[in-house]
Amino acid sequence: MTTPENAPNDSVEIRLVWRNTDVPSRPANQFIVSLSLPNAAGQADAIHLTLGQADPPIISGSPAQMEQDLRQLGTLPVETLGRYVLTRARLGELIQVLQRAASNYDSMRQSGGLTDGDTHADTA
Numbered sequence: 828m829t830t831p832e833n834a835p836n837d838s839v840e841i842r843l844v845w846r847n848t849d850v851p852s853r854p855a856n857q858f859i860v861s862l863s864l865p866n867a868a869g870q871a872d873a874i875h876l877t878l879g880q881a882d883p884p885i886i887s888g889s890p891a892q893m894e895q896d897l898r899q900l901g902t903l904p905v906e907t908l909g910r911y912v913l914t915r916a917r918l919g920e921l922i923q924v925l926q927r928a929a930s931n932y933d934s935m936r937q938s939g940g941l942t943d944g945d946t947h948a949d950t951a
Contacts, residue, residue, distance in 0.1 A: 857881050857905045863912070874913045879905040 857879035862871035881903050886893045913921065 853908055854880055855908055872914070874915065874918050876911045876913060878908045878911075880908055881905045 855878040859875075859877040859879070861875045861877075863873040863875060864871070866872050884897070884900055884903065886896045888896070
């Protein structure tokens with residue numbers, strides 16, 4: 828790969844401005860991760876991530892009736908919330924961001940500094 832003659836020698840940091848962030852937050856409780864079909868070299872070159880949400884079925888009655896209803900249920904629909912394609916490098920960045928978020932969450936919970944309504948953002 829060649830570098831253009833007029834390309835800057837030093838890296839430049841650019842601030843990201845997120846748009847369309849007023850979409851509702853929805854719980855994701857179902858996940859599918861799969862690899863792309865092999866490329867010409869015979870290798871998968873992308874990771875596909877699908878997020879979904881499934882509501883538990885409403886089952887009531889006696890324990891025997893509830894068990895029967897669950898056995899007859901057969902399938903439970905999952906609403907797809909989004910499908911994303913990541914390179915392996917971007918998957919690694921996402922893993923790091925999620926691990927940092929989990930660590931921050933755990934630290935704040937242990938110190939008593941986080942309540943259910945608090946938010947904190949981290950990006951990659």
